[in-house]
């Protein structure tokens with residue numbers, strides 16, 4: 001298997017530390033808001049990485065932290081006139097709900113930063129004692145010059161970093177490129193006692209402590225979005241490797257961005273859609289198809305036309321499965337012939353080439369074609385259906401097959417509803433509100449409920 005390792009900037013043979021066990025750590029959310037559909041990309045992709053390893057018979061230990069103390073959480077608490085605990089509680093809960101709605105399995109461990117403050121203080125103390133960090137007026141900084149490998153993940157060099165950081169007016173640092181390990185609390189901020197006074201740990205320290213605690217020394221895979229390469233992952237490496245003297249992780253995997261009109265979707269640019277809102281409009285499998293039909297390292301543009309195409313493409317799977325009445329096959333034994341086994345090989349080859357999910361999806365279409373082929377071999381078609389479900393589930397599709405197949409709204413009915421929604425939008429634009437209301441009421445009368453959200457109008461069948 002080959003994985004693109006950001007550390008060396010090329011695809012490398014994947015050699016896990018232990019043959020039958022894989023340890024992976026993926027940076028989780030900062031819980032101050034609902035996560036947006038860009039954030040969903042790493043959560044969803046690494047879910048597939050985990051599922052694939054498990055499909056290959058490996059035991060995976062998957063750790064994903066929750067950053068539950070951070071400047072952004074504190075700001076949000078001030079904005080909402082509540083405590084930082086309330087904010088982080090609320091959005092941690094929402095994080096799990098949204099993962100579930102996307103059919104992303106929960107990690108084996110979801111450590112929260114605030115549960116490990118003592119360990120973080122210990123790590124910072126060890127770094128100071130070993131000459132890698134210094135206290136300055138209640139803050140503690142990591143001395144980047146003391147760690148020889150600084151910049152090895154991001155390819156940045158210290159001189160450039162120093163020059164770049166100089167504009168910063170923090171004269172408490174001895175080198176402008178030094179980064180914060182411990183932050184002195186300002187008036188009214190949440191704080192913990194430490195040898196350097198009351199304050200809180202920096203974000204880069206959290207992941208080092210939590211990964212070390214739950215995965216031990218070196219682990220196999222560390223993941224996240226490309227924006228985490230620098231400074232976050234670079235700074236994790238500096239702390240962990242300075243203290244442990246061994247690698248933090250062997251493979252560094254980073255997903256590309258979900259962009260919108262050419263910009264990274266982000267909360268700070270305010271150009272985002274929450275996963276919650278998107279899920280009101282599109283099924284979880286559609287979102288999954290949209291992401292997985294591109295390679296995880298390529299940037300993707302958030303484009304509703306492509307999402308709608310994903311929906312149409314995905315429907316071909318459901319139609320094929322409906323055609324062979326897959327639900328009635330629960331007791332059918334899997335017995336794949338050479339053609340079908342060949343598809344499994346193709347699927348694995350794609351996944352083992354740095355998780356080429358787009359290629360893997362094309363194999364699912366090859367299998368679908370087998371189902372529709374005009375040969376009259378029912379048994380072969382059924383076997384193809386079973387294989388489609390088996391491999392589709394490795395990519396996280398078909399989680400509630402039963403519900404979907406039994407409530408599969410006819411494609412034309414769906415197009416018609418969409419058409420009514422468009423006419424209603426036009427009626428509103430024309431200020432013809434009585435027509436807009438009539439469309440809503442008439443649809444309602446036949447059991448279709450419209451919901452207007454920030455990202456458009458969605459519909460559902462009334463319960």
Ligand code: AMP
Nearest residue numbers: 029030038039041042224225257258265
């Ligand atoms: P955050 O809560 O901002 O730390 O982000 C959580 C995860 O989402 C990190 O792995 C980020 O790298 C990733 N991420 C943030 N924005 C995007 C985006 N627009 N596209 C893809 N990944 C993103």
Ligand code: ZN
Nearest residue numbers: 027028207232
């Ligand atoms: Zn992290």
